[in-house]
Amino acid sequence: MKYYLIAGEASGDIHGSHLIKAIQKLDPQAEFRCWGGDLMAAAGGTIVKHYRELAFMGFWEVFINIRTIFRNIAFCKSDIESFQPDRIIYIDYPGFNMRIAAWAKIKGFENHYYISPQIWAWKENRIKKIKRDLDALYVILPFEESYYRDKHQYKVHYVGHPLLDHLSPPPQQHLDIAVEKPIVALLPGSRQQEIERMLPLFLEVAKHFPELQFVVAAAPSLSPEYYKKFLSHTSIQWVHDQTYALLQQAHIAVVTSGTATLETALLNVPQLVCYRSSHLSYSIAKKLVDLPYISLVNLIADREVVQELIQGDCSLEGILAAIRELLDEENRKDILLAYAEIRSLLGSGTASQKTAQFIVEGA
Numbered sequence: 001m002k003y004y005l006i007a008g009e010a011s012g013d014i015h016g017s018h019l020i021k022a023i024q025k026l027d028p029q030a031e032f033r034c035w036g037g038d039l040m041a042a043a044g045g046t047i048v049k050h051y052r053e054l055a056f057m058g059f060w061e062v063f064i065n066i067r068t069i070f071r072n073i074a075f076c077k078s079d080i081e082s083f084q085p086d087r088i089i090y091i092d093y094p095g096f097n098m099r100i101a102a103w104a105k106i107k108g109f110e111n112h113y114y115i116s117p118q119i120w121a122w123k124e125n126r127i128k129k130i131k132r133d134l135d136a137l138y139v140i141l142p143f144e145e146s147y148y149r150d151k152h153q154y155k156v157h158y159v160g161h162p163l164l165d166h167l168s169p170p171p172q173q174h175l176d177i178a179v180e181k182p183i184v185a186l187l188p189g190s191r192q193q194e195i196e197r198m199l200p201l202f203l204e205v206a207k208h209f210p211e212l213q214f215v216v217a218a219a220p221s222l223s224p225e226y227y228k229k230f231l232s233h234t235s236i237q238w239v240h241d242q243t244y245a246l247l248q249q250a251h252i253a254v255v256t257s258g259t260a261t262l263e264t265a266l267l268n269v270p271q272l273v274c275y276r277s278s279h280l281s282y283s284i285a286k287k288l289v290d291l292p293y294i295s296l297v298n299l300i301a302d303r304e305v306v307q308e309l310i311q312g313d314c315s316l317e318g319i320l321a322a323i324r325e326l327l328d329e330e331n332r333k334d335i336l337l338a339y340a341e342i343r344s345l346l347g348s349g350t351a352s353q354k355t356a357q358f359i360v361e362g363a
Contacts, residue, residue: 001027001029001030001031001085001086001087001360002030002031002033002083002084002085002086002087003020003023003030003031003032003033003085003086003087003088003089003359004032004033004034004079004080004083004085004087004088004089005019005020005032005033005034005035005036005040005045005088005089005091006034006035006036006076006088006089006090006091006093006096006097006100007034007035007036007037007040007051007091007092007093008035008051008054008092008093008096008097009051009054009092009093009190010037010051010190010219010220010221010259011092011258011259012036012051012091012092012093012115013036013037013038013039013040013051014039014162014163014166015091015092015114015115015162015165015166015352016034016036016039016040016043016045016089016091017036017039017040017042017043017045018043018162018165018166018352019089019091019114019162019352019355019356019359020032020034020040020043020044020045021043021044021352022352022353022355022356022357023356023359023360024043024044025356026356026357026360027360032044032045032046033045033046033048033079033083033085034046034047034048035047035048035049035051035054035076036050036051036091037050037051037052037221038220048079049072049075049076051221052221052222053072054072054093054096069096072096073096073099073100076096076100077100077103080100080104080107080109081107085109086110087110087112087359087362088100088101088104088109088110088111088112089112089113089114089359090111090112090113090114091114091115092114092115092117094117094118094126097113097117098117098126098129098130098133101113101129101133101134102129102132102133104133105132105133105134110135110362111133111134111135111136112134112135112136112137112138112358112359113130113134113136113137113138114138114355115138115139115140115162116137116138116139116140116141116144116148116156117130120143120144120147121291127152127154130154131152131154135362136157136358136359137154137156137157138156138157138158138159138354138355138358139156139157139158139159140158140159140160140161140162140351141161141296141299141300142158142300142345142346142347143302144156144158145158157354157355157358158347159347159350159351159354159355159358160346160347160348160349160350160351160354161262161346161347161351162351162352162355163259163262163263163266163346164266164343164346164347164348164349164351165349165350165351165352167244167263167266167267168349170244170248170267171244173242173244173245173248174242174245175239175242175245175246175248175249176239176242177215177237177239179213179249180213181211181212181213182211182212182213182251182252183212183213183214183215183246183249183250183251184206184209184212184213184214184215184250184251184252184253184254184323185215185217185243185246185247185250185252185253185254185255185264185269186199186202186203186206186214186215186216186217186236186253186254187217187243187253187254187255187256187260187264188202188216188217188256189219189256189258189260190219190221190222190258190260191219192222192226194256195219195222195230197276197277198256198274198276199216199230200230201274201276201314201316201319202214202216202254202319203230203231203234203236204316205254205316205319205320205323206234206236208320209323212251213237214236214237215236215237215238215239215246215250216231216236216237216238216239217238217239217242217243217246217247218238218239218240218241220240220241224240227240243260243263244263244267247263247264247267247269248267250269251269251270251327252269252270252271252272252323252326252327252332253269253270253271253272254271254272254274254319254323255271255272255273255274256273256274256275257273257274257275257294257295257308259296261273261295261296261297261306262295262296262297262300264297265297265305265306265339265342265343266339266343268336268339270306270326270331270332270335270336271297271306271326271335272306272307272309272319272322272323272326273294273295273297273298273306273307273308273309274308274309274310274314274319275294275308275309275310275311275314276310276311276314277311293308294308294310295308297339297342300342300345300346301338301341301342305335305338305339305342306335307322307325309322
């Protein structure tokens with residue numbers, strides 16, 4: 001069969017690559033055409049648009065890039081019609097993907113959505129479009145199945161979290177730096193907008209802990225040259241496309257909110273979660289989003305396992321104090337115990353295989 005996959009972020013590229021491999025085992029003649037990245041390409045997908053071109057973050061950032069987004073939507077529709085897939089597989093990225101799904105349903109394509117839009121956080125009225133436009137929805141968080149079933153009377157498939165597929169066991173990587181002191185891994189995000197807000201602050205923090213070795217994890221989607229403008233005048237080390245190797249050596253981590261918070265937890269690194277957005281984007285989000293936490297770690301645990309510093313609280317003084325707390329052994333033990341509980345909630349590490357079977361069988 002022919003499969004058209006749409007992933008708009010680095011995490012979607014990871015999950016899409018595992019899904020492609022799982023589908024290939026069930027459908028050896030499968031053809032894949034993809035919006036994604038290097039991992040999906042290596043797994044056997046033909047990439048028609050790289051996620052590097054799609055990463056617009058925040059309300060203001062989307063607004064100023066709206067023409068590009070509409071051009072991408074038009075191109076995607078045209079490309080799908082040319083390819084005529086048997087299944088369209090949407091991987092997260094809901095602002096774009098739900099638009100395509102509405103059009104594709106009218107055109108008679110079969111829509112499968114992997115990693116549910118987070119309607120439990122905001123825009124709950126999207127359930128109407130989900131029911132109307134999707135043939136199947138695969139959810140990855142333990143509370144999502146009952147949320148859809150009990151609150152919205154909509155059948156979904158809970159498949160477990162795909163990060164367990166990727167991190168059980170973790171990929172073997174060599175860390176290209178010498179470890180001289182306890183490492184603090186700095187994960188400033190994967191999008192330029194995130195990095196430009198967070199990385200200068202993280203570098204300022206590093207000046208206050210000479211007894212620690214701060215190392216920046218550079219995103220694989222961005223070139224090493226991009227990071228030199230931040231790091232060329234500092235003694236801070238950095239590694240490119242070696243985030244997992246860095247985390248496996250890290251004593252603690254400072255992480256910009258996103259999928260990286262869960263990756264850090266699954267690799268057993270006590271962490272501080274930080275988040276800053278533009279003032280406009282944050283003001284709008286605060287009115288629309290009704291969540292007690294921003295990190296996946298705390299949302300899954302349904303309590304504060306790791307400290308979150310958001311917007312105004314994400315200051316030099318706040319981060320310094322939080323790092324001192326993370327260096328306390330009792331605090332570290334409590335966090336690691338909570339991580340074990342989270343891991344037990346996330347399934348058996350077969351999300352890709354389960355989802356592939358549902359998709360190939362047309363569940």
